[in-house]
Amino acid sequence: MAQALKVENVSFNYGEKRALKGVNFALEKGRFCALLGPNGAGKSTLFSLLTRLFVTREGRIEVAGFDLAKNPRKALSRMGVVFQQPTLDLDMTVARNMSYFAALHGLAGREAQRRIDEALDRLDMRARAGEKARALNGGHRRRMEIARALVHQPEVLLLDEPTVGLDTASRRAITDHVHDLAGGGLTVFWATHLVDEIWPQDDCIVLHRGEVLIHDKAATVAGDRPLIDAFIDMTGSETAA
Numbered sequence: 001m002a003q004a005l006k007v008e009n010v011s012f013n014y015g016e017k018r019a020l021k022g023v024n025f026a027l028e029k030g031r032f033c034a035l036l037g038p039n040g041a042g043k044s045t046l047f048s049l050l051t052r053l054f055v056t057r058e059g060r061i062e063v064a065g066f067d068l069a070k071n072p073r074k075a076l077s078r079m080g081v082v083f084q085q086p087t088l089d090l091d092m093t094v095a096r097n098m099s100y101f102a103a104l105h106g107l108a109g110r111e112a113q114r115r116i117d118e119a120l121d122r123l124d125m126r127a128r129a130g131e132k133a134r135a136l137n138g139g140h141r142r143r144m145e146i147a148r149a150l151v152h153q154p155e156v157l158l159l160d161e162p163t164v165g166l167d168t169a170s171r172r173a174i175t176d177h178v179h180d181l182a183g184g185g186l187t188v189f190w191a192t193h194l195v196d197e198i199w200p201q202d203d204c205i206v207l208h209r210g211e212v213l214i215h216d217k218a219a220t221v222a223g224d225r226p227l228i229d230a231f232i233d234m235t236g237s238e239t240a241a
């Protein structure tokens with residue numbers, strides 16, 4: 001089975017603090033994989049390494065077959081990223097935010113427009129193209145950011161707790177939309193501490209104190225009980241609801 005993302009023996013320290021300890025996993029192409037961990041598990045640190053905000057000499061990361069350290073441009077061009085903190089320009093329209101981002105990827109003219117329309121359609125956001133980002137509610141802003149992360153047609157979409165701060169209905173809509181995106185050429189890697197964002201057929205990696213505890217189908221991780229019970233048993237977390 002082709003692998004979209006490979007993380008081999010990756011460790012990372014903040015000074016004395018060991019935030020990731022020999023993390024190993026590989027994501028199958030076209031799957032939705034949740035990275036589930038309580039606060040402080042190391043999810044954001046791992047995302048910072050995957051997106052090259054941080055670098056480590058301990059371990060190796062491969063994106064769509066490209067070594068991130070040796071071939072960062074190619075590896076990063078195969079990746080779409082939605083960070084925990086919003087990164088859109090509130091004074092620009094949705095369309096302008098999208099085309100600005102497309103230009104950063106060397107896309108312009110009709111081809112850029114075609115891809116922008118297609119990405120907005122995938123998130124049900126085309127009707128909002130002319131609105132200023134500031135006029136959108138939190139859920140629609142997030143959907144726009146997800147659409148924007150798809151414009152350059154990445155093979156891996158990373159989302160770091162993308163529903164933080166959203167109300168229940170928006171959270172649900174985004175979770176559903178992003179599950180629909182996985183498949184074909186797109187692998188989704190979704191960091192969360194909320195088990196209700198994970199579906200039984202998803203792949204699931206449980207990260208705790210910088211270590212991978214288990215990587216399997218969510219239904220298998222859960223076993224014969226709700227996933228939240230399995231998660232709390234594994235991590236002792238009381239903040240997973």
Ligand SMILES: Nc1ncnc2c1ncn2[C@@H]1O[C@H](COP(=O)(O)OP(=O)(O)OP(=O)(O)O)[C@@H](O)[C@H]1O
Nearest residue numbers: 014017019037038039040041042043044045046193
């Ligand atoms: N800049 C930093 N300096 C020192 N320690 C840090 C720093 N950033 C994170 N840490 C520590 O590294 C560990 C992993 O943090 P990280 O933010 O990656 O976890 P997380 O799973 O993303 O948590 P959250 O769900 O709260 O975002 C935690 O113990 C955290 O306190």
